[in-house]
Each structure stands twice: as structure tokens, then as C-alpha cells.
Amino acid sequence: MAGAGPTGLALACGLRMAGVSVRVIDKAERPSVASRALGLQPRGSEVLNRLGALGDLPERSVRMAEVATHVNGRCLVRLRVGRYAALTSWPVLVNSQAEVETRLRRRLGDLGVEVEWGRELLGADQDGGGVTVQLTDGTVRTEWLVGCDGAHSRVRKVAGIAFPGASVVERFLLADVRAALPLMRDTASVWLRKDQMLAVFPLPGGDLWRVVASAPPDGGDDVDSGGVAAVLRRELATHAGVDPSAAWEVGWTSVFGIQRRLADEYRRGRILLAGDAAHIHSPFGGQGMNTGLGDAENLAWKLALVASGRARDGLLDTYEAERRPVAREVVASTSGLTRLVLGESLPARAVRDHALVPLLRRPVVQRLLWEKSSQLKVGYRKGPLASRWPRLRSAVGSCAGDRVPDVECIRDDGSRTRLHAELGSRWAIIAPPADAQVYVDHARRRLGGAAAVAALSSSHAHGRRVMLVRPDAHLAWSGTAPAALDAWLARTLGDGLPRTSQWQPSD
Numbered sequence: 001m002a003g004a005g006p007t008g009l010a011l012a013c014g015l016r017m018a019g020v021s022v023r024v025i026d027k028a029e030r031p032s033v034a035s036r037a038l039g040l041q042p043r044g045s046e047v048l049n050r051l052g053a054l055g056d057l058p059e060r061s062v063r064m065a066e067v068a069t070h071v072n073g074r075c076l077v078r079l080r081v082g083r084y085a086a087l088t089s090w091p092v093l094v095n096s097q098a099e100v101e102t103r104l105r106r107r108l109g110d111l112g113v114e115v116e117w118g119r120e121l122l123g124a125d126q127d128g129g130g131v132t133v134q135l136t137d138g139t140v141r142t143e144w145l146v147g148c149d150g151a152h153s154r155v156r157k158v159a160g161i162a163f164p165g166a167s168v169v170e171r172f173l174l175a176d177v178r179a180a181l182p183l184m185r186d187t188a189s190v191w192l193r194k195d196q197m198l199a200v201f202p203l204p205g206g207d208l209w210r211v212v213a214s215a216p217p218d219g220g221d222d223v224d225s226g227g228v229a230a231v232l233r234r235e236l237a238t239h240a241g242v243d244p245s246a247a248w249e250v251g252w253t254s255v256f257g258i259q260r261r262l263a264d265e266y267r268r269g270r271i272l273l274a275g276d277a278a279h280i281h282s283p284f285g286g287q288g289m290n291t292g293l294g295d296a297e298n299l300a301w302k303l304a305l306v307a308s309g310r311a312r313d314g315l316l317d318t319y320e321a322e323r324r325p326v327a328r329e330v331v332a333s334t335s336g337l338t339r340l341v342l343g344e345s346l347p348a349r350a351v352r353d354h355a356l357v358p359l360l361r362r363p364v365v366q367r368l369l370w371e372k373s374s375q376l377k378v379g380y381r382k383g384p385l386a387s388r389w390p391r392l393r394s395a396v397g398s399c400a401g402d403r404v405p406d407v408e409c410i411r412d413d414g415s416r417t418r419l420h421a422e423l424g425s426r427w428a429i430i431a432p433p434a435d436a437q438v439y440v441d442h443a444r445r446r447l448g449g450a451a452a453v454a455a456l457s458s459s460h461a462h463g464r465r466v467m468l469v470r471p472d473a474h475l476a477w478s479g480t481a482p483a484a485l486d487a488w489l490a491r492t493l494g495d496g497l498p499r500t501s502q503w504q505p506s507d
Contacts, residue, residue: 007275008148014300165261179248
């Protein structure tokens with residue numbers, strides 16, 4: 001695969017855990033140390049944990065408690081985040097993308113794969129048997145090529161996949177600084193005044209902060225990379241009352257624009273896209289890296305089954321069918337939120353100041369916003385893998401396609417465990433102990449060897465109904481007959497899925 005960011009590394013880890021050989025190339029000469037994306041939503045932490053890559057990241061991260069929003073100098077609302085333990089025990093973690101990548105590379109190394117740095121993809125030609133990839137230093141033959149190479153994806157371009165969209169904001173300023181700011185270390189602070197915005201996020205490492213602001217319209221040459229820190233210092237003084245003469249040490253700075261784009265397709269033949277190569281959007285809400293990790297986990301188990309010969313390649317079309325609607329919704333919601341927060345017009349600022357911000361004080365609104373940003377309610381009920389049976393009265397996933405919570409379970413040897421600890425590259429059967437083995441035998445015969453399926457029982461299961469949980473912690477199937485499970489697996493892994501990609505290789 002091309003691209004050694006969080007998406008590419010997570011996908012590679014998932015494939016290796018399933019026993020699939022992978023190679024990861026990146027045109028950069030070495031790993032980036034720039035912080036770039038910040039923050040792991042609870043769903044992102046779950047993915048890393050299932051991959052065995054989370055490590056000590058929670059201990060080394062800032063645990064975000066709230067977002068304090070100021071309008072015209074007054075703090076009007078404190079939005080609580082990460083306190084709804086019914087969905088997850090993971091908090092919102094603030095850390096740099098570089099730290100996330102470090103742990104994913106370490107995990108991938110433990111699985112026997114090292115990133116091949118300084119290898120740029122120049123082109124790719126595919127046929128019915130694989131893809132021939134042209135690199136700066138030679139040619140590589142592979143069965144599948146996945147583009148995880150960012151917004152300017154070369155893989156997407158050589159595949160001929162369109163990437164329509166538009167600009168949302170022309171210029172934003174960003175700097176990571178070390179300074180003794182008079183702000184809470186568990187709080188993201190936002191100031192809104194007319195059409196200007198300033199946000200400050202605490203970073204791990206003492207008095208380390210990220211400062212982000214919309215570029216002033218009369219900034220001129222002050223907003224090039226050399227003048228970013230000076231402009232942000234003035235913005236802090238204006239909006240937050242920070243002494244402009246206070247000492248601070250400037251690290252990474254950036255001037256960037258915000259675009260919203262969504263690939264027309266996620267798959268063309270043997271070439272697939274994931275992460276920023278497939279979708280880019282506003283960073284408002286902290287969804288970018290987490291959406292890419294979700295792509296990687298969804299694709300990993302499907303590509304592993306196809307690559308191992310246990311499923312036909314039509315299964316890969318369900319990756320786009322499940323994940324592209326998620327990205328479409330994220331692109332739309334973050335773009336709308338960005339425009340509203342920035343108040344690009346007088347009516348927009350009036351709605352923001354007198355309706356939107358006061359509405360955020362309501363507990364039910366805060367809960368709904370947190371659930372949405374956490375990505376814990378992302379589901380695939382409308383996808384091609386979800387059957388249409390009635391809702392189950394159970395805490396372990398209501399319908400096929402729903403995320404299954406990390407419930408306590410009992411292994412077939414009597415030891416206690418958590419559901420998500422048994423996943424990663426494996427599936428799980430949750431069934432009463434007396435019934436488990438026959439279902440496990442059916443699943444193992446279709447999905448792989450003895451290590452492919454975990455047999456579990458749980459007090460959260462409903463009656464004698466048996467549940468098959470996917471490696472990405474979504475409910476695959478539920479029922480009371482082993483033959484029905486076998487039929488579902490045969491249909492899912494075989495020819496029963498409609499193809500959404502009509503591409504055929506040319507002669």
C-alpha cells in the first residue's frame with residue numbers, strides 16, 4: 001500500500017494480524033515529526049486498541065474534558081465531552097498524529113513489516129491478476145494496491161478516480177507553542193468575534209499548546225509561514241487577553257486552507273482508496289484521522305478474506321457501500337459547522353451568537369453532539385451486509401451492522417475477557433456455552449482456522465440468540481439456527497453480493 005500515515009499503517013497492521021503479506025511504501029525519506037492532526041475520538045482509540053497499537057498513548061495524552069466557547073469575549077457555553085460511559089470507557093485523547101504513527105509503526109514492526117521510506121509511486125497498471133506499480137527505483141508486482149497517500153493521492157490519480165469538491169476556507173493559521181498560558185489544561189478554548197475565530201488546544205508535554213486562528217483579512221504578508229507566530233500572538237492578546245510580551249517558544253507552524261472533497265469511487269478494480277485519499281474535510285470536530293482509522297479497520301478484514309481466497313472480490317464493494325456514506329456525512333456536517341462557526345455573513349453570525357451557542361448549553365444537545373463526534377454510533381444497517389430482521393432487545397448490538405459494545409464475556413475455557421480484546425483480526429461468536437461449539441465450527445469452516453473465531457458467552461446476550469461479531473466490532477449476524485449462520489456466511493463470502501464497481505481491465 002502507498003502511504004505510511006495512520007490509515008495506511010492501521011490497514012497494514014490489520015492485514016498482517018490476519019496473516020496477509022503486505023508492503024508499505026512512502027515517498028517521504030523518514031517519518032514526519034510534525035504534530036498535524038490532533039486527537040483520538042473514542043472510536044479511534046478502540047481501533048488502535050484492537051490492533052494492539054494503543055500502547056501507552058492514553059497515559060501520554062491530554063484527556064479532554066470540555067470545550068469552552070466565548071462569544072465577543074464572554075464564555076457562553078462549556079461543552080462537556082467524553083463523559084457518557086454507557087457507550088465506551090475511552091475518553092477523548094489529545095495527542096499528535098506523529099505519536100499515533102509511532103505506535104502503529106512499532107506494532108507493524110512487531111508483526112514483521114517495516115515501512116519502505118523514500119519510495120515514491122509514479123504509476124500503476126492493473127490487469128485481472130494484479131497491479132504493476134512503477135516506483136522511482138524500480139517496479140513492484142502486487143495483487144492489490146491501496147492508496148492511503150493523502151489528499152493529493154497519486155494512487156487515486158493513476159486509477160482515474162475523480163475527487164470533486166470545493167474550498168471551504170481559504171486560509172487558517174496554526175502554530176504549536178510552548179508558553180505559560182492562563183488556560184485550563186483539560187479544556188479546548190474557542191473565541192468567536194464577528195468573522196474571526198481563535199482556538200487553543202492543550203498538548204501533552206507541560207506548557208505546550210496548539211493555537212489556530214482564521215487569517216485576518218488584512219494580514220498581507222504577515223500570514224506567510226514566517227509570520228504566523230506573530231499574528232497568532234496578536235490574536236491571543238485580542239481575544240483571550242494574553243500578555244503579548246509573554247515568553248513563548250514556537251515549534252511547528254502552518255498556513256492551510258480547508259476543502260471538502262469526496263472520491264467518486266473507493267474501488268476501481270484492484271485499486272482501493274482509504275483515508276484522506278478518499279475524503280478530506282474541515283478539521284472542526286476532530287473527525288479526520290478517526291474516519292481514516294475506521295476505513296482501515298473496515299477494509300482490513302474484507303481484503304484479508306479476499307486475499308486469502310476465502311471470499312470473492314465482490315466483498316470489497318461492501319467497503320465503499322459501508323464507508324463512503326460515513327465520509328459523505330462527515331464532509332457535509334463539518335463543512336456546515338465550519339461556515340456557521342466562522343460567521344461568514346451577518347445572518348450566519350446572528351444565528352451562531354443568539355441560537356447555536358445558547359442551544360449548546362442543553363444537556364441533551366451536548367450528549368447528541370458527543371455521540372456524533374465520538375463515532376461510536378457509526379453503523380451499517382443500510383449496507384449490503386446487514387440483514388433486515390427485527391430489532392433485538394439486547395445490549396449487544398440491536399441490528400446487523402450496529403457497533404457492538406465492549407461487553408464482558410467468558411471464553412470457552414471459563415476465563416473472563418472483554419469482547420473487543422478478542423477481536424482485531426478475529427471474529428467472535430457470542431452464544432450460550434452449550435450452543436457455542438456448533439456455531440463456531442460453522443464459522444471456522446467458512447472464515448479460517450481455529451484462530452479465526454473466538455467462542456464467548458455473555459450475560460448481555462438475549463436468550464438463546466447467537467451473535468456473530470465482525471473483527472471491526474459490528475454485528476454481522478444473529479439468529480438461532482446454525483444452518484442460517486452457514487447460509488449467511490456463504491452468501492457474504494460468495495457470489496451473492498451485488499457489485500457496485502463495474503470496472504473491467506482493458507485488454
